[in-house]
Amino acid sequence: MLMSVLFANSSGNVLLERFHSVPGEERLHWRSFLVKLGTDNLNGARDDELFVASHKSVYIVYTVIGDIWVFTVGKDEYDELTLVEVLHAITSSVKDICKKAPSERVFLDKYGKVCLGLDEIFSQGILEHTDKDRVRRLTRLRPLVE
């Protein structure tokens, strides 16, 4: 189960988040926990450098692209290695949409497209497409294979 995907800027403000099967009151904890992880570790990190954390049986893999922190939280089959796949799909898609590692401004400019991209990469806690070309096609409502 992919529990959460969360984007934040480098000062820890949440830009975009998706939760699945996380009750409202727990989201608050997750937000602050993830942002704290970012503040502790992501300052000065390289682009796409992968970080890992775990809390009981829940795994967290996170990274930074441009000015944006990206966190993925999962459990069960979405362990740290699967989350690496998810995170890779997300970052490559975001980079594809923003044309490069995004600054906060570019990210917000392309906010809608990023949302569509995320919608194709995973939905309802299940990973869908990992290939950025397929994601791009689907967000333009074009057939997957032509």
Place this chain on the structure above:
Amino acid sequence: MLHQQAEDGHVLRYAYYFLARILGEGDTQSISAGGGIPTPNWDALADLSSIGGITRADVLPRIIAQLTKEAENPDVSVHPRRVAALKALTCTPMSNTDIVSKLYEIVFGILDKVADAGKVRKKKGMFGRQSVDKESALRSNLQYVALSALRRLPLDQGNPAFLHRAVQGIACADPVGVRHALAMVSEMAVRDPYGVAMAVGKLSLAGGALQEVLHIQDVMSRMYLARLCYILSRARGIDERMDLRSQFTTLLYQLLLDPSERVCFEAITCILGKFDSHESSEERAAGWALLTSAILKFPDPSAQPSKDSSATQGSDGSTASNDSVAKFPKDRPAPRPRRPQPLIRLVMRRLESALRSHLRPVLHAAMRIVQEIGKSRAAAFALGMVINEDSVPENLIENGDIIKADSEVDGGDPAAEVSRTKVVPLPSSLAANSRESIASMLSNLVEGVRTTVACECFYVRAAAIKAMMWMQSPEESVEELKSTIAGELSDPLWPASLLNEILLTLHARFKATPEMAIILLDVSRLFATKAPGKIDSDVLQLLWKTCLIGCGPSGKHTALEAVTVVLDLPPPAPDALEVSVLKDHSSTSDPKAAVALQRLTQAAVWFLGENANYAAAEYAWESKTPPGTALMMLDGDKMVAAASSRNPTLAGALTRLQRCAFSGSWEVRIVAAQALITIAIRSGEPYRLQVYEFLRALAKGGVQEKLKEAYVSNGEDQGASGTGLSSIIAPMLQVLDEMYKAQDQLIKDMRQHDNAKQEWSDDELRRLYENHERLLDLVSLFCFVPRSKYLPLGPTSAGLLNIYRNRHHIDATTGFNDPAVATGIADLQVSTVTRIEYPPIQIDAAVPSPSDGLVDGIWSSNLAGVDRVNAYLGGVGTDAPEVEDDTATTRASVSYDDMWAKTLLEASDGEDADEQLSGSSSPESTASFETSVSSQFGSSRYPSLFGNTTSFGQNTRWEEEHRPGTRFGKFSGELTSLAEDQPSYVESSPANAPLHGTHWQSGIGNQEPLHSPSSEVPSRPSDVQYPEEARAGKALYEFTAGGDDELNLTAGEDLEIEYEVDGWYFVRKKRPGRDGKLSGLVPVLYVTS
């Protein structure tokens, strides 16, 4: 609708996106996807535009209708919209049954058309996806969408169509579709392995779709494949289809070679027997055996794979050695013949290369896998499975026949020896390398894990430490683990939550192999000493407790030692504070650490008090003290010596607690006093007396000389003004006083009856029983004791109590609380049912009744420790002496508060209990009880007030007699009243009894009657403390009394030496001296006998 007219794909996609979110929002706000762009609040909109009147409820049916229509539209030109519409529809909450059934309809409609038609072009789709015709592409696309939608729908377990379509989906041309199909099939396989195995069976054959999944790009597909293969390979139902089983096993083993760590690790965990949270230790152990013995045999590339051959070869009965064939991808040119590989080597190599990775997630995952290996190995150890880790896995390959022999029999098996000699050296340079035994591979692995601890990520480090804990085997030295952990713990940046998680791992490790309790306690000690401020005392207590229960009779002493080490921790030193401030100001501040340490100490003290009796296997109700032993312990030092020689564990615990009651913070001292009284109540003599004396001294901190004299062995300086605990100790002393006095009285009464050859009347028995119940209630206020076994009046009372209870049909466990007893109905019963009786008086027999939950030695029985602990952790109940299990899980401080409150309330409770139970007690005695309650705090005279309060209250003699002070009290007044030394039993003996050192009086009260049941002098039943006859003596020198209980001597004076205690004689003069005193203590050296 907007999107019906829109042309731009992007805009349309947005529309679907929003529609999906509107659908998903549903009534379950908290569970649906949240955040992002807020979707319109339709209800609010409805309020705003009352004219339009649009509400979400209005919109939903229209959206669903529109989407359904689009999803069903077979027109090729709107195909992408069909896909998007179906996807949006699946966002509907699954609680809406109408939509769900509609969705099933659509999905199966699509699959009916697409999947069956797709069969013909399956190969094409699989290997030439780039060049497929448009129609096939559309089909595969639709099939993927349908499978994706199907996966989001609830599993329809019993539906053959569902299974059929899902299995069909494994052959889907779209890799994501394959993934969804495999996920669904593996989920269904958990519940119905046989059905799924049959359905999937055909696909698993060489060249089948399952084989092709091996070469699909999608990582998660292969991961689900590993799961599916694992589930199916161990399905019970397919025993008769060994070919199928071997197909699945081979597939699973082949996944070990997968380029993706994710897939490989999944395969490893599956082989190890870990599938989901509810795996059994048997499966784990079998997993470890499999991993160490199984061989992956690669198919011979020259032999053409054929279904027949694989079917026959696979039926040889061994899951480990099957010769099934795997199809090699066509894009690989002519694969070389590959040597069969032992699984363990594959796994180890893979893990070692993962450990060299620079990616933190990979490291973390590898650490987890090592943990899993350790867990399975521990399970194998625990189940007594012999796996010869010195064996060389290659031996297995040389001769397939010995695989079973080697995995099931120890390595000493001659067949294994023979095979070892037969091994042909490997031609390659790898030969030397590949001759490793399993043990050396494991040690290499652990070495790799150890280097990983250097990773800068705390989570990886924590995982590495956990892995090391799991890989630690009972016979290996624990030093390396300890030094690693000690090094790690000195890093102040460790988050507390992670450390506690590691401690919990330690706990889990213990559960797996209880025999490692000592080692693990050793490790836990590190945590307590190195990072006391960060350790949750609850977690540590849980660990202690489980270890104590599980470590067996021999380990209990060590277990308690591990607890007491916490008590020896120095408070955080100021210089340590400075260092940590210099290093990092965000680390735990000193006051915080100090508070945490104190909490830890409190927890340890509480734990000691609660469990020392269990650890020491010393209970009052099954005392191993032979009757009469107490007589030998008249001397305080001798008593302590005897106590510690008999039960060093309990004596050690007592010493620690006594130290804590003296020093330490106020909170700790309170808990220590509480712990001491618990031990006193639960232990037999001489421990009870030891505690009694100690508490008395503690309550009277002012009397310096006596303190020093009594506790010189402790080496403690108590300070000038006592400990300030007297108000807490007073009720405790009161209970002990009551118990001792009641015991005394009982002995006296028994003597009287014996001598007068008089039966006990029912009334007397009733009084006795009431007294017993009252004392039980009092005692139960302080700690748990088993009501049916505990005899506050001493073992001698058992017979009389049994008589009374049988006569009146009183159940030992309920006593007067039984309404039938309270109302007198029980008396009317004419039943011959045998009642529970107190254990026989013969303590020596020491035959614990089977129902006795507190009997020690359960661990020496055959029950596996694992089961015990598991049962205990499962809440089934434990053999631990306490019932307050919840206190271990709640915050320690809270429970202490409660206990503290209880102590304060005790006095009034006691009064209630007293009034309730001793209905016959006179108003006068109640009144005196009250006085005692009000005056007991800080009063040195309170014991005399307590003499009046028993249910013997009507017995005026008792009241008179039990007024004297104690050895340390002011008793000069009483002494003078005793000057006459009358021979009458009524006045002399009880008055003297308390004088003669409380510490042995009741010990004798307990034991003596057994020793000499019919005493010679009827008038002096309590005189048993005295030697048979007082010796004559003469004062050598002049001696000036230094305290109230000492006696002035004039040189040459004639004396009667009553007894000796602690280097002092208690002597009696022929006539009162110049100070009017007749008897008292004088130094031994001053008197010649």
